[in-house]
Amino acid sequence: MSKIQDTKSENEYWSKRYLDEQTGWDIGYISTPLKEYIDQLEDKNIRILIPGAGNAYEAEYLFNNGFKNTFVLDISSIPLNALKKRLPEFPESHLKNENFFEHQESYDLTLEQTFFCSFEPNKENRTLYAQKMASLLKPNGKLVGLWFNHPLSQDNKRPFGGSKEEYLGYLSPYFEVKLFESCFNSIKPRAGNELFGIFIKK
């Protein structure tokens, strides 16, 4: 079993990051690329999952814009409780305090942002991610989001990076690539540093 499948230790690690306020990934609002992608969606009934959602500002945006089948999943209950406080109308049953690798439902769309890059960057973890993401999608379901395109740092610290070619090596066995390019509308601190992708489950 990979460490990322060990729910107890992963929950402890991430919950401690929240308790210690070591949450450098948290930008405090919906990122522009996700917002602009959401703004062009027409069908508000689709089932959407945000895995490794953290404070899930995109879930709040989706819900407030009529996407009532939005689900938020995180291994730590801390950010889920924070979302509940910010948005008490968000249905409790749509807050999934689970390990992504054990989740068993199916969706039309999953949204990625700084989740992939949070796993230790080895072949096993990255393959598990791609397989699991595909298994959570309905046929023709979409995985959409952002992947850092900086190389793995020397000190091997999160966020763990990668290259377009490397990501494609993991994702293309399970997904058709609709788009995977340098992101043109990143938030300023991430400009030039991330790829935006739309992948369709094979």
Ligand SMILES: C[S@@+](CC[C@H](N)C(=O)[O-])C[C@H]1O[C@@H](n2cnc3c(N)ncnc32)[C@H](O)[C@@H]1O
């Ligand atoms: C780097 S943070 C990113 C949070 C959020 N996506 C954002 O952009 O602010 C990674 C998140 O994934 C969650 N996480 C890590 N491993 C997980 C797993 N196996 N299952 C579910 N959530 C997980 C952590 O608790 C944390 O909230």
